[in-house]
Amino acid sequence: MSGARDREGRWAWALTRLVTVLVYVFMFAPILATVVLSFNKSMFGGFPMTGFSFQWYGKLLENAAVVQAFKTSLWIAVVTAAVTTLVGIVTALALVRFDFRGKGLLGTLVILPALVPETILGxxxxxxxKSIDQPRSLPILVLGHILLALxxxxxxxxxxxxxxxxIYEEAAMSLGASRLSTFREITLPLLIPAVVAGALLAFTISFDNTSASLFWRPAGVETMPTQILSMLKTSISPEVNALGTVMIVMTVGIPLIGGILIQIFTRRTRRYKTRETA
Known part of the structure; x- marks a missing residue:
């Protein structure tokens, strides 16, 4: 009886592993194909490849619309990361360290945009x-990205x-430091990993946003994702694959860099605490 159960368990785990592998292949195979085809020498994106070339990345640099879309997305993402990091740290400090009327409501309102689908929010x-006769503009697009990333x-x-x-903050204030000085000298250095992680995540969310940007961008303004969609309406060329690869590298590489920086800051913080306790 136990042998039959063991065989059933092995078959179940084998089936689970197979399904897991198939799911990952389904998810990442198109991404891998996009990256590989971006180096295809032929102007017709498809297999088999006729050669290896970087010419399509050079074409991107010569494409004024793509360069402008990249600058727009980069500017919006930097502003979004800066504002959301500043507002997010202050909001988190208020929600964790202080008790005030409406604290629960504030916490709910802050988290609510993450619970609503982007399409509905857009x-x-x-x-x-439209109801207040306000035309779509770049500041509204930036505010929308801040709302999504906050x-x-x-x-x-x-x-x-x-x-x-x-105890660290109380010790500093007991020695005469003001709340602002305590936050600047004690709390903020300990929050550096969260600051870096939040800023990079906000940058990535803004830079990679598609659905909301389609609703909020003004006429004539393209971001990187919307530029890719507009290029896909005409044809699928290796130039589109190259642009998609750039997006993949940035949206995957930035969080990886953030994870490495967080580990470095965390190790330094632990060493600092160890020295203080020693």
């Missing part, structure tokens, strides 16, 4: 600005701030 904001920064900062013991 349509809702579009209807709102919940994640707050959650990361809250998780980090909960782990920061108040």
């Amino acid at each position: 349509v809702g904001l579009l209807i709102l600005i 919940p994640y920064v707050v959650l990361i900062a809250q998780a980090r701030m909960v782990g920061v013991k108040r």
Whole structure:
């Protein structure tokens, strides 16, 4: 009886592994194909490849529309990361360290955009600005990206701030430091991993956003994702594959860099705490 159960268990685990592998192949095979075909020498994107070439990346640099879309996305992402990091750290500090009326409501409102699908949020904001006769503009697009990225920064900062013991802050204030000085000299250095992680995540969310940008961008303004969609309407060329590869590298590489930086800052913080306790 136990032997039959063991065989059933092995078959179940084998089936689970097979399904898992198939799911990952289904998810990542198109990405791999896009990266590989971006180096295809032929102008017709497909297999078999006729040669290896970087010419399509050179074409991107010569494409004024692509360069402008990249600059627009980069500017929006940098502004979004800066604003959401600043507002997110302050909001997380208020939610974790202070008690005030409406604290639960504030926490719910801050996290709410992460719970609503981007399409519904995009349509809702579009209807709102149309109802007040406000034309779509670049500042509205930036505010929309800030709205989408802020919940994640707050959650990361809250998780980090909960782990920061108040004893360090209380010790600094007992020695005469003001709240601002305590935050600047004690709390903020301990929050550096959360600051870096939140900023990079906000940058990635903004730079890679597609659905909301389609609703909020003004006429004549293209971001990188919307530029790719507009290029796909005409044809699928290796130039589109090259642009997609650039997007993949940035959206995957930036979080990886962030993870490495977080590990470095965390190790330094632990060493600092160890020295203080020693």
